[in-house]
Amino acid sequence: MEAVTARAHTNIALIKYWGKRNEELILPMNNSISITLDKFYTTTTVQFCSCLNEDMFLLNGNIASKEETEKISRPLNIIRKLVGRNIFAVVDSINDVPTSAGFASSASGFAALAAAATKAIGLDLDSRELSQIARQGSGSACRSIYGGFVEWHKGEKEDGTDSYAEQLLHPNEWKLSILSVLLESKPKKILSREGMKRTVQTSVFYSGWLETIDQDLSIARHAINERDFEKLGTVLEKNALKMHATTLGANPPFMYWQGATIEIMNVIQELRAKGIEAYFTIDAGPNVKVICESKNEEIVYKTLQGLPMVKDIHTCQPGPGISYLAN
Numbered sequence: 001m002e003a004v005t006a007r008a009h010t011n012i013a014l015i016k017y018w019g020k021r022n023e024e025l026i027l028p029m030n031n032s033i034s035i036t037l038d039k040f041y042t043t044t045t046v047q048f049c050s051c052l053n054e055d056m057f058l059l060n061g062n063i064a065s066k067e068e069t070e071k072i073s074r075p076l077n078i079i080r081k082l083v084g085r086n087i088f089a090v091v092d093s094i095n096d097v098p099t100s101a102g103f104a105s106s107a108s109g110f111a112a113l114a115a116a117a118t119k120a121i122g123l124d125l126d127s128r129e130l131s132q133i134a135r136q137g138s139g140s141a142c143r144s145i146y147g148g149f150v151e152w153h154k155g156e157k158e159d160g161t162d163s164y165a166e167q168l169l170h171p172n173e174w175k176l177s178i179l180s181v182l183l184e185s186k187p188k189k190i191l192s193r194e195g196m197k198r199t200v201q202t203s204v205f206y207s208g209w210l211e212t213i214d215q216d217l218s219i220a221r222h223a224i225n226e227r228d229f230e231k232l233g234t235v236l237e238k239n240a241l242k243m244h245a246t247t248l249g250a251n252p253p254f255m256y257w258q259g260a261t262i263e264i265m266n267v268i269q270e271l272r273a274k275g276i277e278a279y280f281t282i283d284a285g286p287n288v289k290v291i292c293e294s295k296n297e298e299i300v301y302k303t304l305q306g307l308p309m310v311k312d313i314h315t316c317q318p319g320p321g322i323s324y325l326a327n
Ligand SMILES: O=C(O)C[C@@](O)(CF)CCOP(=O)(O)OP(=O)(O)O
Pocket: 012, 013, 015, 016, 017, 018, 026, 032, 104, 106, 137, 138, 139, 140, 141, 192, 193, 282, 283, 284
């Protein structure tokens, strides 16, 4: 069977996915909204062969660990079931996501895998169907199927057939700047999957997260529709702070922030006090992503660049959804 190569880009959540209602099917407790980025992506080539008796996974040129291979076999098993064939594949993934960029490559990785593997086995799925396969690799991956501004619908059904992502706005429609600020920090100990599980199960603040998430989503949708940056920035910063507040109420409590994280948060709020509109968001780690309109990108960059705790800054804009490359 022919090899197929697909590319998918990383995304950054503006309204966070934080908590599952179903761990096995990776179904979220709430909708989330993200921006797919232009700079960082994964390129994945998949080739099925009846000559194989298990999946083989090459990650950045090296044979992947058994654990990493098991992770990619999950979506491949779904694809095999769709076609009713027990056929295995060679998966060759290259992440153009420098670890210094402060982004996880799982979102772009599972989106590229879903796109390449379905085509390689002879399926021709639409984006919504692809997002449901990517979702079962890693939740946030479903959003990377699309470019620009994307919403992941949590769905209500137990089987997850109504939990998929769709595009809210094309990447060329709103040229925001996203600055990923890499800070001097110790490696993070609690991965997002474990962090959100502990939070859902034990956090006294998790009910507050769920009570206000629909309002955050509605504000964000309107802000994106109206290209109202102040409205979007305000809600995304609040949403990130609420997400991280839930971790403090977990048992045992935990915190992704480190000293440098809080220093950057203060710098951004001081910039706003001076009239430079910039907002921050933070995921499951100490690094900060700063969002501003392109007209302010340079002044925000220069403000951050000189700070002692800043190790690296990568500037992105909204980017494309999946694409297929010639082999
Ligand atoms: O991206 C967001 O909405 C917010 C987060 O990045 C954390 F801040 C969660 C990402 O979670 P993910 O890695 O997708 O978890 P999985 O489904 O357990 O693989």
